Structures are given as structure tokens and as C-alpha cells.
Amino acid sequence: MTALAYNSLHHASPQAADQIFLIVQHWIVSHAPAGLQSLLAILLSVVAIVGGFGLLFAITTILERKGLGRIQNRYGPNRVGFFGSLQPIADAIKSLTKEDIVPQTADKLVHLLAPILLVLAAFSVYAVLPVGRNMVLVNLDAGVLFFFAIGSVTEVAVFMAGWSSRNKYSLLGAMRAIAQMISYEVPLILSSLTVIMATGSLSTVTIVEKQAGFSRILPHWFLFTPWGFAGFVLFMIAATAESNRSPFDLPEGESEIIAGYYIEYSGFKFALFFLGEYLGMFAISGLAITLFLGGWNAPLPFLTWVPSYLWFFAKLLTLIVAFIWVRGTLPRLRMDQLMNFAWKFMLPMALLNLITAAVWHFMPSGPVRWLVSIVLVVVPYTLLGRNQMHKSHLEKRVYRFAE
């Protein structure tokens, strides 16, 4: 690694740009005593992750507000800095200087721990996301399993917040949140199971490496297979539900129970909840990119000179933009409709997707494989979709007029 690094530096090749962070890390670590070198390396990576995704959080808040603004025919924030770019700093100052109000009858310890636990869990899952070539904090053999396990801790944090606030609205919000998050874990994991089956490994690094390469101009990402496309869509819907984003943001249903489980939080703790929610969104998008969108792989053969981490963040930004776009358009689902959708539509689709993935894997490659897989995806989708609409007697109506 050292020789490659120094060679790249001297030749200023694309590899240098690609591995620049590793080179810098290696250089810093080489100044430390031998016993502490691995600890220092890990610490540097952790700082880089926290700093990098924290910065992304700040950028996302301003992107979301301006994006929603433009969708709604108005400017977003544009007073602080050029085009509002310094707005996150203003928001940070505000949240740090606001009074921290804790209800008198609240359970103070749990009330304090809930946002901290949320942020801890949200940050921990970044350990297994490969952000670039050779740039993963820990290359676990069971990376995806680790991700889902730690990611579920956020649900505990949400319930802690709702319960400890001693407020009927937050209790309602917490109950809704738990029900929603638990029901959507199942389609989430089932849709990622297809990728695990296809690659035969739970390690995120292996999954990304299996998606390298191109056939003519089409990359080998799992998105460009029928089962991968269906899996990706299911995964993203479940991801939206897991991060409590619109249209699944009933737990924080702003217009009914005002803020749901974080109604009694103010000041910095509120900002931590925000941070935790957004970090969760980035993490699960990151996993979607790793599983379906080829991780840090370039989309076209002649673009491989662009550094790998730039591709990862470009894809991440695309997914964030998609989240914002969906938020600006759709109303939210009611609780029972949400659960109905999870158990009666997404779960059967995810299970049938497993069969499609298996069929794809064992058939010889060629147009027949494509045709069969597409049929295996589209037919259940149409049938289940029609079932969903008819069950609730949803129809297009025609109105009569009287004179």
C-alpha cells in the first residue's frame, strides 16, 4: 500500500486523487509511535466520517429548504450568506443557544439519553459503508447484518423519547413510530436478501466489488437487473418508512400531533434528533447504494478516472434529492394504511422477488432470462397493486350535476 501510495503521489495519476485520503492518513500515522499507529488510524477515520457526514447534514438541510421552496414557487432561505448557504451555521447557533426545557414530570435520564442514543446508533452504522475504494472503516464479514442490527437501535431511542416525555401526543407518536419501523424492517431486509443471495456474501466490500465491471456500456450494478430494480424500489420505500420521511412521517405528523415523539424537546436535543434522523437517512441511502447502485463504481466505462468517493457522494446526493422531491409532493399515509401497505403489498412483493432473483441466477444469460424475470416482477406488481386499490374501494369517480 505504501509503495502504491508513494508511486501515485510521484506520478500524480488518477489513483492519487482516488486514494488521497488514505495517503494523507498514512502520512499522519507515520509520525506516531508504533504502538499507537492503528489506534490513530482508526481515530482519524472516525473523525473523517463524523466530519464528512456532519457536513453533508448541514448541506442537506439547506438543500431541502431551498428545494422545497422552489417546488412551492418560492425562494428558500436566501438571507444568510450567498443564496442562503450559511443558513446551517445560523441554525446551529440557534439550536445551541436555545433554552433546554424538560417537562417537570418527565423521566429526566431517559429524556436526556434518547437523542444521544439515536445519534450514536446513527453514526455507528457508517462503519461498514464503503465510501470509496479501500475506504471502509471496518471490513466485517457480516457487514450488512451489522448494519441492520445497529440500525434497529434507533427504534429504541425513538420510543425512549416518546415515553419519557410524559405527554399524550408524544406517546401517540412513539407508538406509531414503533409500529411503523418494526413493520418496515421486514421488507427492508427481505429486499436486501436478494443481493446477498446473488453475491453470496454479507460483506459490503465484497458486494461492491461484485458490481464492478461493464458489459459494453451497461455497468454490472444490480439495479440494472429486473430483480435488482424491484428490490431497489422496495428497499427505498422501506427506507423512507424507516427514516420517518414523508409520506411515512405520521409519527411526527406535523399537522396532527405537532411533532410526535420529539414534541417536548428543545434546543440542542431537538437538533440532535434532527441530526439523527438525517444521518439515518444517509446511512440507509448509503446501504442502498452499496447493495444496488454499485457502491463507489462509476456508471460508465470512460468515467472511471473520477475518484471513487465522488461517485459515492454523487449517488448519495441523488438519493437525497429524490427524498426531498417525494417529500414535497406526497401527502402522508394513515397508520393503518401504512401497515396494510407493508404487510399486504411489500412483503409479498419482496418474497416473490427472492424467487425472481433465484431464477435469474440459475438461468443461462440471454434475452429469455430477462423476459422471464421481467414477467415475474411485473405480474405480481400489477395483481397486488390492483388488490390494494380494490380492497379499499378506491376508484375514479364521476359526479352528476343538477340544474
Add this chain to the structure above:
Amino acid sequence: MSTSMEASTPAAHQGFADATMIDHESDLLQISLGPHHPSTHGVFRMDVVLDGERVVKLKPVFGYLHRNHEKIAESTTYLASIPYTDRLDYMCSLSNNWAYALSVEKLAGLQVPERAEYIRVIAAELTRLQNHASTIGFLMQEMGASGTPLMYAFREREKILDLFEALTGSRMMCNYMRFGGCRVDLPAGWLDQARKTVDEYPRFLDEFESLLASNEILLARTQGVGVLPPKLAIQGGVTGPILRASGVNYDIRKVDRYGIYERFDFKVPLGEHGDVYDRYMIRMLEMRESLKILDQALHQITPGPIIDPKAKIRGFRPKPGEAYGRIESPKGELGFYLISDGTPNPYRYRVRPPSLINLTVLEDMCLGSSLADTVVIFGTIDIVLGEVDR
């Protein structure tokens, strides 16, 4: 049929709003969707008893915006009450003015010239457009479409409010109708501006429909929710778009034929199921019918006087008697009941507020639905607290 508007005695109030988290006997949650709430269209409170997410009991509590409107009217002149009627249903001030002017004209036997009638119809239909736009915008907001349809609706509403400002001097508190006609004539260029606004409006309606009308989430949230059977609606005295969405053909513009509405060719849309989706679609269709009326009125209007020459601005003393004048305001039947005793001040002045009467059936519509639905159903009744509390 049970109504839930018991008199708010201290004892009943205390028991209901008791701050116990959960009733240990039966696991019911008492919650107060209190006066400070983003979705209650003003200072309005609903005491709700929930069983899980289902509503078991619902009691509306209002009166937070009571401003003694009717008592004030008894101590001021008829003319001085007109600005106060603006503030009743503060979204539709021109309709309120017309209803009051109609009642006084019935009381005093004044005749309204033709041009004034045309202007009144144009003003009322423009009011209906902007009120319905605001209602459906807020309905979408309550359903969680984070403000996007609301902003589109308000973008159109601004154009109509600009028209009002050019005509009456104020965007919302218009104070424009007088007894026997209107206050001032249309300014130069107003008709062209109005025609332009009316011509551009259907584009917004089409955009709105493509945004939401076949959206599956919207359909799932609104169809079958908050059904109001027509018999219950008639028994409860409900009027307006809610009644028509339940299938009852009752539009005061067609029944009373006040003003010059019989000259215009328009239809009355009727719903079948009486659920939230029907009420939402009825308002969209009513907006299109209003556009038809506006189109015809803006082309048929001719120059002429705008106020009855016999009408007096100062020293107006109608003969002793009583009169009830009503119009189809965007929210329902808005009526004014006046008793005059020959003095410049009315002896009794009573407003029939459509929002308050429509609230009678709120509990019946919400029983059995979930809390999220309650907010949506409440949004479709389309109340304005200024009218409910006066």
C-alpha cells in the same frame, strides 16, 4: 343521532379535561386537540377520547374568538355594522357584506340597480374561488403534503386578492356593499384584469388535479372517510358544499334566486358518498362552475348607476319590522336576521353562521375514525372561527 355540544358547565369541563394520562379501567386516552394547534383553522378545541387510534367521543369547544359582534351591532348604526360583518368570515368578506346588505334591503324595501347586481355577483363568485382555493390548499396541508398544494392555491388566490384591492381598497376586509348597491364603481381597467385572472384560473385547477386528484395516497386517505349520510345532514341543518357532497340538491342560488343568478347558466355538482373525497371534489367542481358564472357576468355587465338613489348613507332609519336575508356563501347558508324598531340601531341582529351549524355533525362524522382522519374531516367542514364565535 347524538350531538356533542353540551353546555360547557364547569363540572363537565373539569371531568373531560382531567389530565390523567390513561384511564386505567378502560385504556381510553383523553386528548385535547387544543386551541393552539396547527390544524384547527383558528382557536378551536376538540376534546377527543381515543381507544388506541379510534375516536370514541369528540366534543368541540369554541368561543375563544367571541367578539360580541351581535351586541355591538345593537349599539351602532346599520352602516357601521358593515365593517364588522367583514370580520365574521374573514376569508369571504364580500359575501358577508352582501348577505347583510340583502337583509337590510329586504327590511327597508330598497331596490338595487342592475350594474350593482352584476358587480355583486362578480364579487361573490370571486370570493367563492379564493375561499375554495384556500380550503383545498389547507386540506392538503393537513394531509401532510408539506405545503406544496397550499402554495399553488395561494399563488392563485393572490391574484384575486389583488382584484379586491383594486376595487375596494383592501384585500380582505372589503367593506364594499352598501344598502341599495355598491360603494364605488369599478375602476378603469378592472374588468380587463378580472377577465385575465378568470381566463388563467383553469390552468391552476388542471395543475392541481394532475398533482393530486388521482394520487393513490390521497384516494386512500379521503375515500370512505368521514361519511355523512344525507338524512343526518338535513337533520343537522348542514348547508353548503358539505350538503351537496352528500347528495342533497340544495343551493340557495338556485332555490332563492336572489340577485340576478337566474340569468346565468351554471350547474350544481352533487356527490354520492358524502365522504372527504366528495367534499374535496365538489369544491373543485364548484370552482369551475363559478368560473362559468364569472365569464358570463364579466361579458354581460353594462354601465349604469351603482346605488339606489333613495338609499341614505347617514340617518338611515328603516321602518319597524323584521327581515331574514340569506345567501349561498362559500361555506353554506349565511343569513342575517334583523329586527328594526325605527331607530338608527337595530333592535336585534342575529347572524346564522354556516360554520357553526355545520359543526353540529362533526362528532357523528368522526366516530370510529382515527385521529389522523379527524383532522382531515374537520378540514373539509371548512370552518372559520370568526364566524363560529362571532
Add this chain to the structure above:
Amino acid sequence: MLGEGIAKGLIETARNFLGSYVNKDRLTTVQYPEQRLPQAEATRDFPFLVYDGEDWQAGLRCVGCQICEKECPPKCIFIEKSTDKKPDAVGKPQFYPAVFNIDISVCMSCQICVEVCPFDAIKMDTAFELSTVDRFGGLLWDKARLAKPNQHYHHVHPTEAAEVDGRLAEERAKADAKAKAAAEAKTSAPPPAAPPAAPPANSGVSSTS
């Protein structure tokens, strides 16, 4: 197909997003206070008293008849009539308001005072940026604060002001013609058996006021 309506909605939103960069119609924000929307001519905010000429006290049209005070719905006008008379714009002695206060924290901009004033003395202004830190004194406007010249009236409501000026000039011309006719009748008719100290000819209106 499930998802069709959602896709249509997403396209609509995208159209608005992209359109907001190219189409003025899709970005309706006006960046107040750097940009301002033009106000309609008929806008009304708070009243002001009109005076003709240069001196606001001498040219004030208001004669203290207190009609606006009586008709004001929230009773926000407070007038004290003077005990002496001073000549008005055409020289006729009229009362004037010694005190004319409007409490604009009560005023609801209904414009009834303007409608009922027989002298076109009070009109509606269009200024709305009227914040003050003094809640009591700052919101009780006296005669000096309320008096504004006729040019200001022309500036904010040109059509109305032109019409008012035309009407007032017409009335004055009629009154002048009547006075001239009366004076001619007086000089041409035989002098009556009246005391020799006849008062000088009253310049201006003699009968109606």
C-alpha cells in the same frame, strides 16, 4: 396501475421546480423590502386630513362638524370643535377642529369617515410601514400629524383627487356665480331704507354653507 397518480404528481412538482428558474410565473416571491409590489390606487390604510395651499392650519378643509366622529364604527376619532371661526379656503368664516385625534390602534380602515364627510376633508392614506415603539403616544395621531397637503392626495389617489378637485372647483364656481348675481341684483335694485352703514360686499358664498 399502482403508482400512476404518484408519478403524475412527481412530474408536476418537477415541472414547478425547474420552471421556477425560468418562468416568472412560477416564482412569485417579491423580496421585500428591497422590492415592493405596486400598490393599487384604491388602497386604504389610515386617514389623513387634507389641506389646500401652503399653511396646514389655515388651509385645513375640516370644519369640525363631527359627522365622522359620530359615524366611525369603533369610535376612534376624537374632535373638539373650536369656539371661534377662521376663514376657509374661499374666505368664508368656518369653525375648525381645535383637537382632532385619531387612535390608529383602534381604527379599522373601514373608510366610513371618508364616505360621510361633506367637505372632502378626510381621506385615506396608503402608508403602511408605520411601526413605532411608543404604544400609546405614537399611535394616537393629532391634527399636525394627520394634516397633509392636497398634493399628497393627488400623489396617492390621482383619479379620486382629480374628481374631488373638479367637483370642488365646480361648486366654488357656482357659488361665485350666485354671489355675483346676488351682488348685481343688490346694486341694480333701488337701495332700500336701510341704515347707511351697509356692510361691505361679502366676498364669497353668502347663503348656503
